[in-house]
Structure formats: structure tokens, C-alpha cells
Amino acid sequence: MYSRGMRLGAGLACALWSQSLLADSLNASDRLLCSASEAFICAPGSPCENALPSSLQIPQFLIVDLGRKTLATTEASGHNRATPILSLAREDGHIFLQGVQMGRAFSMVLREDSGQASIAIATDGLALGVFGACTPSPTR
Numbered sequence: 001m002y003s004r005g006m007r008l009g010a011g012l013a014c015a016l017w018s019q020s021l022l023a024d025s026l027n028a029s030d031r032l033l034c035s036a037s038e039a040f041i042c043a044p045g046s047p048c049e050n051a052l053p054s055s056l057q058i059p060q061f062l063i064v065d066l067g068r069k070t071l072a073t074t075e076a077s078g079h080n081r082a083t084p085i086l087s088l089a090r091e092d093g094h095i096f097l098q099g100v101q102m103g104r105a106f107s108m109v110l111r112e113d114s115g116q117a118s119i120a121i122a123t124d125g126l127a128l129g130v131f132g133a134c135t136p137s138p139t140r
Helices: 002-011
Strands: 031-042 049-051 061-065 070-073 082-084 087-091 094-101 104-111 116-123 126-136
Antiparallel strands (some): 031 049, 031 061, 031 126, 061 070, 070 082, 087 094, 104 116, 116 126
């Protein structure tokens, strides 16, 4: 089951985060640095399994660029991946992001007051959840 999950995590570098991390307010930010801390993987007929994000090939850090509508790995990760954000909304103190790439759909919910993040990634017969936190990142 992990090999399929690893492909899911590697193909879409957007699944990243944990509510246990402290983060900053995202209220006025359009560029964020997010970090993964906890993940789980689920398949039909099997109990969900907790996993370290790195065991699912989820990069430790991700740049969320709301202005450009992209998710991208950091240069230091060595992954050199980017994913378009197809839907973006700011509502009731949250940032909602969604997209599709390489047969996978993703949804992210970011709390603007704390930076806490919850992410779901789904593909045929497999779901991946990640928790973490985001903080404002300087623009380049």
C-alpha cells in the first residue's frame, strides 16, 4: 500500500501539514511557506495508517503562491515540482485551494488566523491526508 501512497505523495507535492505546529497569521499574505508534520493514508477495505510525511515522499516544505496560483517545492527539496491551483477562495477566515494533476485531486484548507493547514489528496482507490502549518513567506 505504501508504494501506491508514495506515488500519490510524490506526484502531488501539495499535501503537507499539522495542527500541532505553531504558525503565523496569513491574513495579508499571498505567498506562504508550509510544512508537513503528520500524514495518513487510506484505501477501501483497510484501516487508515498514520505515516511520517517523508515516508510518503511528501516534501518537508511547500511554497503556496496565491497570486500566481501555484504550489511548488522549495529549491532545497531537490524535487523541482509545481502544481497549478485551479480554485482559490478566501472566506470566513480561511483560504480554500483545489486542483487536479496527474490523476489526483487535492483540497487544502488554511486558517488565516493561525496558519493551520488540512490537506486531502485523492486518486482512484486511495486517499491521503496531511496536517501542518503555514507562515507568510517573503516574495521573490
